[in-house]
Amino acid sequence: VQLQASGGGLVQAGGSLSLSCAASGRTFSNHGMGWFRQAPGKEREFLAAISSSGIGTTYADSVKGRFTISRDNAKNTLYLQMNSLKPEDTGVYYCAASVGRSGYTSSSGYDYWGQGTQVTVSS
Secondary structure: OEEEEEOOEEEEOOOOEEEEEEEEOOOHHHOOEEEEEEOOOOOOEEEEEEOOOOOOEEEOOOOOOOEEEEEEOOOOEEEEEEOOOOHHHOEEEEEEEEOOOOOOOOHHHEEEEOOOEEEEEEO
16 A cells, blocks of 8 residues: 655644545555654654544554544545644654554554655744
């Protein structure tokens, strides 16, 4: 499956951004999906995951209550709504698709990755 993330940009602390990830090439609704980010000089970290049906979701503690993952299987698109953004949310945001129907908290659970979109939160 090919993934293309979009929607990143520059936002002030406390603001909001909505990321999208368009999927093509395979049946999107068969795959659990996830969002990760990588800050400069840091390892890629898990943010949120969603099952193939969209019923099951899980979040990292650092974004719980601020970020919402969702998907529209009819549009082959994954979303990440980010509210109350903080400077520490700055990084490159990646969407990923797992081989199976579950979303995972570890990057090893994903076989397909998008190219990333930059999010910068200014203080």
